[in-house]
Amino acid sequence: MSFPLGLSVILACVLCLVDKPCLASELTRAEIEQRLAQNKGAAVDLSNLDLSGADLSGLDLHGADFFSSKLAGAKLRGAHLASANFTRSDVQNADFSDADLRGATLYAALLDGADFSGADMTRARIIGGGRGVKFTKAKLIDADLGADPANQGMVPVRAELAEAIFDGADLTRANLTHAVLTSASFTGAIVTGARFDYAVLDGSNLTLTR
Numbered sequence: 179m180s181f182p183l184g185l186s187v188i189l190a191c192v193l194c195l196v197d198k199p200c201l202a203s204e205l206t207r208a209e210i211e212q213r214l215a216q217n218k219g220a221a222v223d224l225s226n227l228d229l230s231g232a233d234l235s236g237l238d239l240h241g242a243d244f245f246s247s248k249l250a251g252a253k254l255r256g257a258h259l260a261s262a263n264f265t266r267s268d269v270q271n272a273d274f275s276d277a278d279l280r281g282a283t284l285y286a287a288l289l290d291g292a293d294f295s296g297a298d299m300t301r302a303r304i305i306g307g308g309r310g311v312k313f314t315k316a317k318l319i320d321a322d323l324g325a326d327p328a329n330q331g332m333v334p335v336r337a338e339l340a341e342a343i344f345d346g347a348d349l350t351r352a353n354l355t356h357a358v359l360t361s362a363s364f365t366g367a368i369v370t371g372a373r374f375d376y377a378v379l380d381g382s383n384l385t386l387t388r
Contacts, residue, residue: 295315
């Protein structure tokens, strides 16, 4: 059965809302590439934008500021995001697999379902919350997912990552102090020198590689 164009658009939106939220980026990939070109290698400001569903795979976004931006369902596979700022950003179900996130900041970020498989997150600061986040074979050397014992109030500031997957990840010297990692999986993970002081690991699979 065929429908007039206007009715087809309405039906498509209704079906999208029923099935799952429609993801539409505020900027196109071409517009973001134009901003990068204008900045001539300097860090680009992409803060407070709705970039839901955007395809930024492979782009050089080192040092980019995504403060309080929405990146739900965005594709950042293989992107260069060293020292990028994702403070208060929404990266739920975003694909960061194989991305360069060395020294990146994910403070108070929404991380549900995000995929960091194979990403280099060396020295990254990850103080967000989310369920089912994937860090499979990610490099988390010297990463900070935990509370700083010398600088905490009554409620520790730490990562809360229930059902996270760290299978095969390298957590050498990572800080997971006070982190909430219930039902997480660490099969084959490297944890040499990692700190799990006071971490909540109830129900976790701790088949580790030291």
